[in-house]
Amino acid sequence: MSLLVVGSVGIDTIETPFGRVTDVLGGSSTYIAIAASYFVTPIKLVGVVGGDFPKEYFDFLESRDIDLEGLQVIKSGKTFRWGGRYLYDLNTRDTLFTDLNVFEHFNPVIPESYRKTTYVCLGNIDPVLQRRVLEQIERPRLVVGDTMNFWIKGKNAELRETLKLMDVLVINEAEARQLTNEPNLIKAARTIMMLGPRVVIIKKGEHGALLVTESTIFVAPAYPLENINDPTGAGDAFAGGFIGWIAKMDDFSDESLKRAVIHGSTLASFCVERFSLERFKDLTYLEILDRFREFRELSKFDEAITV
């Protein structure tokens, strides 16, 4: 099966209580594509960078078998840059700067060779652009999308139009509440399902994830990491692991969706171990399988024979 990923490609500066890195590879589509590349290749990437995008980052993406035909390079422009600082508990972050640069006028153009893609993952970009991507693809089998508070507030009507075209919405806890005005997460998920997506996955960071479909509710734990260096991209790595697994298996039954959520959680847990995408430089599929199995042990319990 084939997977197309659209989203930002950026250069990040990140500060956490455990260190600081400058000009590292970032962006939602980057994290999604690299996480998904462990399950299905090549990944068709759609995005935009400037003439300053380092050769080593192109090389790294290609080393993960990511097809860059859809990555526009605007030689005269600069790549999207973002700077953020995480506070002591890693749950709160301050944005230090956002320089949209070439991303400001991004117009996703889907190459001819990408148009028959079966699976699509819409990273967190303007919902109008997300829709424009879908309009260029011939009936995909499954569309997974993400969004954020900025669009929920600033482009609510447009987002609602795009939601109608999504099969699966992957959204974080605070944003699910914001989108629906509903504090109870199960009710929030059910409200979102009335807006279009038939599957809702709520990412809860250190508390794991919640999958809600018409016929099931599944609670996935987070992996109990003692050393988290950088939470950047964890949500995107989750989405990538999720859609990568679904695309690999070509099965979206409830049971398969549950496994996909655990694969998403697995990729997210590796992502945060090091800064930027560093962990993916040596992460192997065998390590992913091992951690998937560890996830089973984490939440498994048996019934006792009661007296």
Place this chain on the structure above:
Amino acid sequence: MSLLVVGSVGIDTIETPFGRVTDVLGGSSTYIAIAASYFVTPIKLVGVVGGDFPKEYFDFLESRDIDLEGLQVIKSGKTFRWGGRYLYDLNTRDTLFTDLNVFEHFNPVIPESYRKTTYVCLGNIDPVLQRRVLEQIERPRLVVGDTMNFWIKGKNAELRETLKLMDVLVINEAEARQLTNEPNLIKAARTIMMLGPRVVIIKKGEHGALLVTESTIFVAPAYPLENINDPTGAGDAFAGGFIGWIAKMDDFSDESLKRAVIHGSTLASFCVERFSLERFKDLTYLEILDRFREFRELSKFDEAITV
């Protein structure tokens, strides 16, 4: 096996977005004892009330086979009263009033018939009083305790002394972080284990609970309730379900502790369905067994045959 529970017994006034109740039964030991009473009886209750404590509340406690010999009644005094208001998302609450009344000079005296108790649950009271209870009991097999921000801040040294005597600490997420100055919950649990308890259970409210022992980590989901009326006492009902199960089975292996955490979660999930302790007026053991099984389905997933 026998179980002794000590803590507050009170009369509550509670406001939530879903209603308001005045002068209802409350208190940490009440919730613990009633939840535990589904697994082991009689429960030996230690606490204090005033002459105003309604007969119907005595009757309700006795109907759950709770032994009230250790419940001091100070005829000339008034029962501890607490008022609280929960905000829109039920995660934040304002205390409207706290009238300690007879609870201010509470001195737990353990009746002779209670002294050979095998299991002890120390509800959230002054750590000095928790220790005074333990001093009057002949070598219990397992001591479970709770505490709160008020004691972590105001009686830190005393709390640390009492922690040395606890086998299991049941504590909420924010308080685990506060006690240890450690934002990472797994590290916080390990730090607490160096203070005395060999088992730490971190309650995460709507996100479930985390069990950490020397040899295991277990992540328990919360039951995905769509209608929560009143979160009061959920943490105490959790502790009661937990210790009740342990006392029933007389087994504190890792596997038994995991099941006990799920039983705690089960009792907490019933507790919040109605105001005060109302849900326990008709809750049956069969309903508990059914929900325990539902918990298994919530977090269960299988490995797929990968290609």
